Amino acid sequence: MTDSNQTVDQAVDRSVTRRTVVGGTAATALAAAGFQAVPAHADAGAHGAGGPAPRTVRLSVMGTTDLHGNVFNWDYFKNAEYDDSAHNDIGLAKISTLVKAVRARIAGERRTPAPLLLDAGDTIQGTPLAYYFAKIEPITGGHLHPMAAAMNEIGYDAAALGNHEFNYGLDILRKFQRQLRFPLLGANAQDWTTGLPVFPPYVLKRVHVPGEKPITVGILGLTNPGIAIWDKANVENKITFGGIVELAKVWVPRVRQAGADVVIVAAHSGMDLSSSYGDALPVPENASALMAETVPGIDAVLVGHAHQEIPERFVTNKATGEQVLLVDPLKWGMRLALIDLDLQKVRGRWKVVGRHSQVLNANTVEADPKVVAVLQKDHDKVVEYVNSKIGTCTEAMSAATAPWEDTAALDFVNFVQADAVAKALAGTPQAALPVLAIAAPFNRAASIPAGDVSVRDVAGLYIFDNTLLAVTMTGAQVKDYLEFSAQYFKQVSGPGPFTPDQVTNAPTPTAPSGTPDYNYDILGGLTKPMAYTIDIAKPVGSRITGLSYDGAPVTADQQFVVAVNNYRQSGGGNFPHVKTAPVLYNRQVEIRQLMIDYVTATGEVNPNTFHTTDWSLTTNGSPVVIST
Known part of the structure; x- marks a missing residue:
């Protein structure tokens, strides 16, 4: 053209x-x-020997x-x-x-x-x-x-x-x-x-x-x-x-x-x-x-x-x-x-x-x-425009407890990501694979109110400019990924009750002051549930139990499409496998904008369409109680 x-x-x-x-x-x-004046400088040999230097x-x-x-x-x-x-x-x-x-x-x-x-x-x-x-x-x-x-x-x-x-x-x-x-x-x-x-x-x-x-x-x-x-x-x-x-x-x-x-x-x-x-x-x-x-x-x-x-x-x-x-x-x-x-x-x-x-x-x-x-x-x-109504929400969603319990707010992020990837892969050889998505609790202060929803309300759930990618991972790699993510939690004994700071943001060798919220990832399925528990009485590396997809145990060689942000896929947080996994989708679309577009197009956010409780914290098999 x-x-x-x-x-x-x-x-x-x-x-x-x-x-x-x-x-x-x-x-x-x-x-x-910060300007620094630098005298004019000529490279050696700029003019021949003898005679005045040129201007x-x-x-x-x-x-x-x-x-x-x-x-x-x-x-x-x-x-x-x-x-x-x-x-x-x-x-x-x-x-x-x-x-x-x-x-x-x-x-x-x-x-x-x-x-x-x-x-x-x-x-x-x-x-x-x-x-x-x-x-x-x-x-x-x-x-x-x-x-x-x-x-x-x-x-x-x-x-x-x-x-x-x-x-x-x-x-x-x-x-x-x-x-x-x-x-x-x-x-x-x-x-x-x-x-x-x-x-x-x-x-x-x-x-x-x-x-x-x-x-x-x-x-x-x-x-x-x-x-x-x-x-x-x-x-x-x-x-x-x-x-x-x-x-x-x-x-x-x-x-x-x-x-x-x-x-x-x-x-x-x-x-x-x-x-x-x-x-x-x-x-x-x-x-x-x-x-x-x-x-x-x-x-x-x-x-x-x-x-x-x-x-x-x-x-x-x-x-x-x-x-x-x-x-x-x-x-x-x-x-x-x-x-x-x-x-x-x-x-x-x-x-x-x-x-x-x-x-x-x-x-x-x-x-x-x-x-x-x-x-x-x-x-x-x-x-x-940013402060105006673009849709409604049937019930309030808050990210306040997202680091330690399955919330509609994070499920919404994962739903939008996985939905965008599934639609993009329609008609491709990978279209039949189950689609998962990964999101982190970026902003505990974020919430979407019941009733009118603005662009700013939606954007608060996703405060970074990350773009969406999708990769393929095996069941064994997904489990490794979740084990790595679970180091975010401090090891405890007994079911509590605990305050959030007694459980979350565990120090690690690479994060001695505590693992930030944005380096704890939560995983969810699009059309079928990906369920698991995190037993924080166990040591790091052996915490993920009961990992299943659509009610059946995940096998080591099972294939999944995983929606993930560009920061994570490029190595941010040093999560395993995702950086070297085959990339299926990468249109450099901002995840935050995808969420805004979803609300604008549908006119409604209804947690009943995407929220299920698929993961939880346990200690030796018993539920962990966290009080705020």
């Missing part, structure tokens, strides 16, 4: 500068954000990634200002203040070219703000997407496609693309039939240098091949996705041939070699460092996808011996990357002779009032 507004031929344009700084001087804002010009490139629909420093599910344990702030409104400070600082330096601003993808999914304008009031109806409005206001020069750009389908993505005042790049997003790019592969930016010839900067965009799996329903028979390294080898030389003095890659692919999809694709998910090492001609890489903070990393290209600079500015607008490339004329052409990068912290500045003003109405509309 192709888009009539796009062409493989790339336009050459000039950077746009904005010089207004919010909240004080540029120097003050940058110092607070060094510094080109600065700013970058963001994995914004995931964040404009404001706001947690829509808590209905409060965003905060986390590190006291990070989020959103493009704060990024804009940092961008203006960088631009103002550079504008004050004589004969220094204006900086560029790039993004490395995952822009239009991740918050209720993004969801609302994809599903509730889709931008296909004419509304300007809030992320397009914010990024246009700030003045981005280019952005790469992220995998989450495809979550809402190609119509939403193409509309978003047309709303941007800068190109959305993806050299490895290729037409299913012809193999030609269906988004611009790169753009050339001609940067004015006072008193010198312009610097031509080539910006190449690459997205994640995993889209072919994660959004198969949206892209199959339409778009195919080549490997990061493979397509960089094709396009970097073309960018150079088109006249680029400097080549920067915005890659929605994590730094270090790994894949969440195993061998389901022949190319890796995370390959930015490998690309820098094996593809000649790249000067710097803005890295995305992995949600890591990497202020500066150098990789030596094997073919040229040149150093390639890589930087990853975390996620959600928490950081702004700042790349400084020092250039000199070598035989009449600009050449990078020095490299440096750092990240600036958005929690040190105020939000840009211009960005706030542009998006305030959208924000207010979404706050109202």
